[in-house]
Amino acid sequence: MSSEATAVWSECLRVIEQHVNEQSYSTWFKPINPVRLEGSSLTIQVPSQFFYEWLEDNYVQVLKLAIKSILGPNGRLEYAVVVDRGNSQNQPYVVSYPQSNSSSPNKKVPEKTDHKSPFEMQSLNSDMLLQSNLNPNYTFSTYIEGDCNRLARSAGFAVATKPGITSFNPLMVYGGVGLGKTHLVQAIGNEIKNSPEEKFVLYVSSEKFVNQFMDSIKDGNVKSFTNFYMQVDVLIIDDIQFLAGKDRTQEMFFHIFNHLHQSKKQIIMTSDCPPKDLKGLEERLLSRFKWGLTADLQMPDFETRVAIIRRKMQSEGIYIPDDVIEYLAYTVDTNVRELEGVMISLIAHASLNRVEIDLTLAKTIMKNIVKDIETEVGIDYIQKTVSEYFDIKIDDLKAKTRKKEIVTARQVAMYFSKEFTNHSLKSIGYHFGGRDHSTVIHAVQTVNDLIETDTTFRNSVNDLKKKFKMRSY
Numbered sequence: 001m002s003s004e005a006t007a008v009w010s011e012c013l014r015v016i017e018q019h020v021n022e023q024s025y026s027t028w029f030k031p032i033n034p035v036r037l038e039g040s041s042l043t044i045q046v047p048s049q050f051f052y053e054w055l056e057d058n059y060v061q062v063l064k065l066a067i068k069s070i071l072g073p074n075g076r077l078e079y080a081v082v083v084d085r086g087n088s089q090n091q092p093y094v095v096s097y098p099q100s101n102s103s104s105p106n107k108k109v110p111e112k113t114d115h116k117s118p119f120e121m122q123s124l125n126s127d128m129l130l131q132s133n134l135n136p137n138y139t140f141s142t143y144i145e146g147d148c149n150r151l152a153r154s155a156g157f158a159v160a161t162k163p164g165i166t167s168f169n170p171l172m173v174y175g176g177v178g179l180g181k182t183h184l185v186q187a188i189g190n191e192i193k194n195s196p197e198e199k200f201v202l203y204v205s206s207e208k209f210v211n212q213f214m215d216s217i218k219d220g221n222v223k224s225f226t227n228f229y230m231q232v233d234v235l236i237i238d239d240i241q242f243l244a245g246k247d248r249t250q251e252m253f254f255h256i257f258n259h260l261h262q263s264k265k266q267i268i269m270t271s272d273c274p275p276k277d278l279k280g281l282e283e284r285l286l287s288r289f290k291w292g293l294t295a296d297l298q299m300p301d302f303e304t305r306v307a308i309i310r311r312k313m314q315s316e317g318i319y320i321p322d323d324v325i326e327y328l329a330y331t332v333d334t335n336v337r338e339l340e341g342v343m344i345s346l347i348a349h350a351s352l353n354r355v356e357i358d359l360t361l362a363k364t365i366m367k368n369i370v371k372d373i374e375t376e377v378g379i380d381y382i383q384k385t386v387s388e389y390f391d392i393k394i395d396d397l398k399a400k401t402r403k404k405e406i407v408t409a410r411q412v413a414m415y416f417s418k419e420f421t422n423h424s425l426k427s428i429g430y431h432f433g434g435r436d437h438s439t440v441i442h443a444v445q446t447v448n449d450l451i452e453t454d455t456t457f458r459n460s461v462n463d464l465k466k467k468f469k470m471r472s473y
């Protein structure tokens with residue numbers, strides 16, 4: 001190792017350190033050894049082909065920045081990859097970056113020094129234990145529990161406590177966009193990684209897995225790719241639906257899956273739908289997915305959404321009043337990512353314009369984000385909400401039907417129209433199929449009586465009232 005190379009590399013590290021987070025820095029840059037400096041070309045040694053590819057896939061810009069700022073515009077980086085060819089002589093081979101004839105920092109295949117696969121997989125080393133790709137903020141403590149995720153969360157926790165040993169292997173978590181799949185499976189990974197047992201936990205998106213596999217075919221490194229994945233103790237593979245129609249990758253994944261499962265290694269997967277609806281995946285894979293536990297995530301209910309907003313705001317050190325929290329939780333009922341997006345807009349707006357976060361600001365933001373949002377409670381909205389709540393058709397509220405459940409729903413809708421709108425009794429009657437004002441008075445009285453005497457009915461009215469109140473803030 002030349003002292004010049006060491007000096008240049010430590011300067012580069014100083015640049016790199018400012019552009020990557022602490023974990024990435026210690027995982028991907030600390031293990032690198034500077035080997036030599038020739039003119040403005042620095043050669044660094046990396047522990048494996050996989051490591052080299054990872055750097056090139058994920059950190060090429062920051063490496064380029066570091067090299068150019070320390071060695072000038074002609075600065076070049078070359079890699080020496082430690083190759084274990086199954087004998088005792090580890091001979092590094094060298095790949096240059098940027099490649100000659102190419103100004104772009106594309107990932108390139110190291111020159112092959114023989115006709116066989118250029119290297120065999122290295123044995124598991126301590127660096128690999130760090131290569132997890134986990135976001136440290138995705139933990140169980142930041143994952144709010146609710147009815148929407150209870151099964152998945154507790155199964156995940158069981159898996160985190162005894163990876164590979166419970167019957168939840170594989171664990172498959174599925175659910176719609178932005179409902180917390182990635183957060184949950186990474187929480188499992190972080191929990192295992194932070195336990196005293198040294199486990200090699202690896203999180204990878206299916207897309208990345210496919211690309212790595214394709215590259216390994218192109219580069220003649222399939223064996224190394226397979227061996228790498230077969231050494232993992234806990235494999236977390238996200239968005240497995242992405243493997244649909246990719247037959248060769250599925251076949252490779254099938255072998256890796258079998259190997260890991262037989263070795264009692266934990267496999268955790270996510271998908272946007274249950275295994276039975278995964279189209280374009282081989283039957284033998286699908287049947288294996290069902291060996292363990294499949295758990296779904298639903299959209300969090302109102303109370304869980306409130307808790308998610310509170311936690312998020314606490315973690316940002318921001319206080320927002322309860323009525324704003326409830327307004328957001330009520331209004332954004334699509335997915336958690338969208339809810340977070342609205343919170344971020346709100347915080348950004350308040351801090352840029354130096355104003356307090358209050359209901360007026362929240363409403364303005366929501367109007368900009370959700371263009372067609374109605375913030376007023378009108379008769380139409382009451383009819384829609386009440387009919388959905390009682391699971392009847394809106395038209396029935398206006399029709400002549402005398403079926404008991406329809407009459408009750410109609411009376412409830414009239415009652416709320418009186419409470420939340422400025423319509424006259426006559427006008428309300430008109431909106432309910434041309435009934436007269438005495439029918440509306442009777443409806444209001446009946447609802448008041450039932451609230452006094454019937455607990456179930458009272459709870460229903462209270463549920464609905466909460467919705468309307470939220471809307472009429």
Ligand SMILES: Nc1ncnc2c1ncn2[C@@H]1O[C@H](COP(=O)(O)OP(=O)(O)OP(=O)(O)O)[C@@H](O)[C@H]1O
Nearest residue numbers: 142143144176177178179180181182183308336337
């Ligand atoms: N129960 C929860 N508690 C706290 N935060 C949550 C919860 N569920 C989701 N989130 C947050 O919502 C955001 C979206 O979650 P995540 O990315 O895990 O969703 P996903 O289901 O993997 O989405 P996609 O389908 O797009 O891959 C993240 O910031 C996550 O932290």
